[in-house]
Amino acid sequence: MLEVRDLHAAYGAILAVNGVTLDVRSGEIVTLIGANGAGKTTTLNCIAGLLKPKSGSVRFDGEDLARVPAHDIVRRGLVMAPEGRRVFPRMTVAENLEMGAFTRKDKDGIRADFERVYGLFPILLERAQQVAGTLSGGEQQMLAVGRAMMARPRLLLLDEPSLGLAPLIVKRIFEVIRTLNEAGTTILLVEQNARMALKTAHRGYVLETGQVTMVDDAARLLADARVQAAYLGE
Amino acid sequence: MFDTIAQQLIIGLTNGMVFALVALGYTMVYGILEFINFAHGDVFMLAAFLALTLVGALDVTQQTPPGTLAALLLGIVVACALFAGGLNYAIDRVVYRPLRRAPKLAPLVSAIGVSFILQNVGLFWGGSAMAVFGGGGQAAAPKAFPDILPQTNLAASLFGVETKLTLLPKDLLVMGASVVIMAALYGLVRHTKLGKAMRATAQDPNAARLMGIDVDKVVGATFLIGGALAGVAAVVYSLYINTIHYQMGYQNGLYAFTAAVVGGIGNIPGAVLGGLVLGLVRAFSDQFIGAQWQPAVLFGILIVILVFRPAGLLGSTAREKV
Numbered sequence: 112m113l114e115v116r117d118l119h120a121a122y123g124a125i126l127a128v129n130g131v132t133l134d135v136r137s138g139e140i141v142t143l144i145g146a147n148g149a150g151k152t153t154t155l156n157c158i159a160g161l162l163k164p165k166s167g168s169v170r171f172d173g174e175d176l177a178r179v180p181a182h183d184i185v186r187r188g189l190v191m192a193p194e195g196r197r198v199f200p201r202m203t204v205a206e207n208l209e210m211g212a213f214t215r216k217d218k219d220g221i222r223a224d225f226e227r228v229y230g231l232f233p234i235l236l237e238r239a240q241q242v243a244g245t246l247s248g249g250e251q252q253m254l255a256v257g258r259a260m261m262a263r264p265r266l267l268l269l270d271e272p273s274l275g276l277a278p279l280i281v282k283r284i285f286e287v288i289r290t291l292n293e294a295g296t297t298i299l300l301v302e303q304n305a306r307m308a309l310k311t312a313h314r315g316y317v318l319e320t321g322q323v324t325m326v327d328d329a330a331r332l333l334a335d336a337r338v339q340a341a342y343l344g345e
Numbered sequence: 346m347f348d349t350i351a352q353q354l355i356i357g358l359t360n361g362m363v364f365a366l367v368a369l370g371y372t373m374v375y376g377i378l379e380f381i382n383f384a385h386g387d388v389f390m391l392a393a394f395l396a397l398t399l400v401g402a403l404d405v406t407q408q409t410p411p412g413t414l415a416a417l418l419l420g421i422v423v424a425c426a427l428f429a430g431g432l433n434y435a436i437d438r439v440v441y442r443p444l445r446r447a448p449k450l451a452p453l454v455s456a457i458g459v460s461f462i463l464q465n466v467g468l469f470w471g472g473s474a475m476a477v478f479g480g481g482g483q484a485a486a487p488k489a490f491p492d493i494l495p496q497t498n499l500a501a502s503l504f505g506v507e508t509k510l511t512l513l514p515k516d517l518l519v520m521g522a523s524v525v526i527m528a529a530l531y532g533l534v535r536h537t538k539l540g541k542a543m544r545a546t547a548q549d550p551n552a553a554r555l556m557g558i559d560v561d562k563v564v565g566a567t568f569l570i571g572g573a574l575a576g577v578a579a580v581v582y583s584l585y586i587n588t589i590h591y592q593m594g595y596q597n598g599l600y601a602f603t604a605a606v607v608g609g610i611g612n613i614p615g616a617v618l619g620g621l622v623l624g625l626v627r628a629f630s631d632q633f634i635g636a637q638w639q640p641a642v643l644f645g646i647l648i649v650i651l652v653f654r655p656a657g658l659l660g661s662t663a664r665e666k667v
């Protein structure tokens with residue numbers, strides 16, 4: 112479904128991604144783990160079209176995305192919930208969710224997805240008319256995930272959805288990721304919380320200073336001594 | 346005394362509405378790009394030149410029968426709105442868009458450059474071009490904009506009492522047109538898909554892209570709408586002040602920009618409030634302190650407002666969670 116080949120990306124002279132190759136197959140949850148500054152966000156930004164890679168290619172359903180602007184990538188079913196939540200602070204929760212469905216015209220489907228998001232995150236229904244800037248961090252994260260769901264993604268990119276959240280909310284977010292996947296959404300998950308990510312995902316990639324150093328089934332990575340030492344604190 | 350205050354209220358409100366219409370163009374663009382379009386005032390000026398040209402070409406005078414006059418006036422407003430909107434859109438497309446990722450001073454200096462270029466266009470237009478329609482061939486001279494609305498004083502018949510108040514049809518026109526347009530703009534920004542896309546883009550352009558919003562289109566629409574508001578403001582201003590000049594965009598633009606900042610730059614209701622405050626302070630200072638002191642009094646008061654509310658009257662100083 113997603114094929115990233117030999118991706119290079121830089122900020123000015125600083126090379127942030129240095130030859131990343133990865134695949135996500137339809138129906139999978141794939142996680143991308145790595146230390147701070149490894150290039151995870153940069154990789155996702157290239158896939159979502161926010162950043163133009165220096166070289167390499169990104170293909171979605173076989174189509175090269177090099178010339179597709181970010182706003183059209185969304186229309187193809189590839190949607191990202193960016194790092195740091197990035198909800199629209201002066202819009203209400205309901206309006207934020209509505210923006211998630213910006214590209215859609217099917218009124219009934221949108222209404223059904225509102226129900227689905229409110230079902231998964233009941234707190235968002237309670238806060239529906241509150242402006243998003245006044246939500247707590249955890250609530251904003253739920254909103255960011257819910258907003259991405261409103262686009263009906265076939266492939267959902269999540270960049271550190273659990274960052275800074277209390278354990279109970281982290282658990283909730285991972286449950287929702289599993290639920291979405293079971294309902295047919297393919298997921299590429301970037302996480303600091305490597306343990307939860309590897310427990311949830313089918314496969315994992317380890318990224319170090321802009322390069323993929325390991326690829327394997329998530330369960331095997333979880334058991335790998337090097338991964339345990341570097342990312343699981345054991 | 347009551348008459349005097351009421352009179353200054355009318356003057357202040359009408360002037361304030363014109364400032365507000367122009368201020369909206371500054372504030373909408375700033376809200377999305379954090380960029381001051383210094384050429385905005387000159388787009389306003391050129392629209393006034395178009396209005397005068399059309400008034401001459403269509404031979405609109407006070408003798409024109411009311412029905413025809415209303416139709417022609419509406420036509421002129423629409424033409425000026427389309428012209429100013431289109432011009433503003435074109436300036437963005439040709440000059441500012443290529444500089445979108447450039448350091449902030451590059452588009453700023455370009456905007457000042459466009460402002461000067463448009464003033465020269467006004468100078469040319471006001472010379473031989475305008476002379477064709479009897480607008481006078483003196484390029485740099487202020488041009489009389491004819492009084493085409495009836496000069497009947499409505500105050501007496503409206504309030505039914507003996508009063509020294511003057512309330513002309515053009516006062517009502519300014520206020521009526523401004524209120525209708527501002528209400529329409531508010532509805533557009535609040536409730537339409539385009540309006541929501543504009544708000545989302547203003548709050549976080551990259552997140553807006555991730556929603557599938559074409560940010561370039563939204564910015565284009567913003568310049569178009571802001572320009573169209575300046576076009577309407579130009580007709581209203583010309584009818585009201587009766588003099589236009591190729592440098593009128595400079596001073597009025599600066600006043601309108603000030604209004605936008607005092608109201609809270611980037612904030613749409615703020616621009617309206619700022620415009621009204623500016624108009625009212627000006628009118629009362631002229632009446633009670635003296636017109637020659639207007640700039641000092643006006644800007645003195647505005648500075649005091651900004652000292653106490655640096656983000657403007659409706660601008661929020663509260664930091665948002667990121």
Ligand SMILES: Nc1ncnc2c1ncn2[C@@H]1O[C@H](COP(=O)(O)OP(=O)(O)OP(=O)(O)O)[C@@H](O)[C@H]1O
Nearest residue numbers: 122125126127145146147148149150151152153154
């Ligand atoms: N806008 C930027 N300008 C310059 N350098 C940047 C920019 N964004 C990221 N970098 C650099 O690129 C490298 C990769 O950053 P990236 O954000 O992709 O890392 P990450 O793996 O997502 O890290 P984290 O886990 O902290 O989010 C880092 O060295 C970072 O300093």
Ligand SMILES: [Mg+2]
Nearest residue numbers: 151152153194
């Ligand atoms: Mg990151």
